[in-house]
Amino acid sequence: MRKKEAHILIVDDDEDILFSARVWLKKFFTEVSCLSQPKNILKFLSEQQVDTVLLDMNFRKGFENGQDGLYWMQEIKTLEPQLPIILMTAYGEVELAVEALKNGASDFILKPWNNEKLYASVNLAVDISRKNKKLNQWENISIKTNQYQLETQSFAMKDVMEQITRVAPTDANVLLLGENGTGKYVLAEHIHELSERKNQPFVHIDLGSLSENLFEAELFGYKKGAFTDAHQDYAGKIENAENGTVFLDEIGNLPLHLQTKLLSLIQNRKLSRIGESKERLLDVRFIFATNENLKKAVAENRFRKDLYYRINTVELNIPSLKERLEDISNLSEYFLDKYKQKYHKPDLALNEVLISELTHYSWPGNIRELDHCIERSVILSNEKNLKLLMPQPEESESTMINLNLEEMEEILIKKALKKHRGNISSAAEDLGLSRAALYRRMEKFEL
Template structure:
């Protein structure tokens, strides 16, 4: 799973808490900062764009009434009113935390926390943050990136954009097909932005990253007391998208028995939280995406036929970057501008020979790989002379010079993904791994 570009701030006077929370959240988000002294919060916020804050409720020894946390929550809100704040609290302070929800907190986490619940809460906070306001430079860049990717010069991509323009105004289910890194998330968000639901939440759910035992809890929510760790009522991700759009990514990775539950939800537009008999009416628009061949999966009884026909009212095939080469120069220029600013190297530029080098590469990782290539190149170039670090150059250098097993593993995974054009199932089979094991390694190497 690719890390989400977001900056999370954790504030707690317990170094063990800071360490464990940072290690866990760093797996999912690009930046995680830690503070042991709350007095430094406002200074850090003035220097960095923060997407979500995890805030302890007690900082002074002998004062465990939660007032410290409430005070600093109000200070943060005064500076950034829309910034989501998740309070960290002990079980005995739940009533106070619930009261804090009414005064602006977005959620609270009980110590010791469940890692999956912590991730889900922070991830949702980041999604909400993105919809509420432009928090940081990356968010501004994100919008521009979408525009760059959508202002295509490719005839095959123009056809896709014409279809998107037609379907966006409806509530029809959309299935986006294409290799990893082709921009399915960007296009799903674009469909939402063109729809009448654009002022409502856009919730991205990566089904490939959800463990089976957490599937129902994370998607549908649960009632307090429904199971051992259910200490309070919890609205699932789909319920939190009410009146908006739910983007279910990696739908092809969903096991059969969970496909049945999803089918019922899509058909009936009703959900029940775990532990509840009450049905809640759901008003959301669904967009789905996968790099799997779903027709083949149906024929092999790995994917329900009725679910397949339910999710692909409109089916759009997103072309690989090698099939829309006309867009490579503009995309490369955009990423170069993005990283010139980020790494303070304003004099770098791409000349004709460098553009030709980019055009002559097949880009098995598509736009995402191009993005990473330009970033690495900017980092390793000097202030004036741009030198491309192409993926092939990097891999061949490792192969010749380095016998490190971990790095060789990364090379093999890249080659398998390239060979099978990003198809996770085939690449995993070729490598002798399960899909889940391959996903873990891809996350480890940020592929």
């Protein structure tokens, strides 16, 4: 098994503990360091990049109340607030260790430990550490386009935005996947504005709003006389995006016969209008989006496999709003500011009670539904007090209910681990499971 790139620090005054823990963890991680004196921890951390710390709770002889470990944990947190710390404790100190979890420890290990559980705890802490570093790296990310602003505190969304910063400067085809209302248009425009084509046209074509008999004419244009109502030459929307970006929204709605023509255009960069034999060279960048499962559409012969592989050079999955609850507060404030100005009600404000109400709703319509909710609330509120008008259940309750118990179990475990930032004990308590039961389920779902 290939070792994970990670640096583990073990702090214990028992040389046998240091030796056995180091030998075991070196099988899985590239670097494992040991300290027998806690007074050296802060100097070590200031000089070395560490992913997680295994910290004993007792160092002074005659003092076995665990206060040493708590003290040094707080010292580490002062220097590295988000560094995961796993406490090593004896059975008699479990209550104290549980208290330590509430004060910032990521987990605790009982001595003598089970090697598999030691590895699982450290491995999870390393993953949390990496996510924390990414969150810090991207904590100020925001998207501002001509019409919208999108800010995020969500790790899942920040990961998408990180990928966007990498792909935007290229001409690679991008496929945006996600539910309706998750902001695919905003992200497509953001990709365009981060590209070298930003001063050229950005053309949005919503294939879901076009009738099938208009698809070809609107996309590719036509020559005068090509059909009854073709009274003059017409350049299609794709042609009008020359040197810029074409955003083909709801690509899953494109009829099969036009999928062939689009594939030829993407491959050869040549376009022919309806009724015209000559080919026009075209220089555009393509971004595609859909809420449909294109792999399923390919399997059902509703979507060409070769076109699918051509359009998803880079595939980005946009999380739904219920997967990024951290963003509801910022988004709500943004929409409120927007509609306070529009409807001349400058004194309206959101308080903690209203924010809590917003975050406890599932938002099946995603950001678009939140936008409409805030606008409706502003319109129907008086000038001083915001009356939040939440969607009624019949307006928004999903018609598709997942009744697969195993899938729901996996989803709940993922949510609990995310909510508690990977803390096994807290997640298990939230789920009503023992730590051992949660470990078994994590192993079952390969989490």
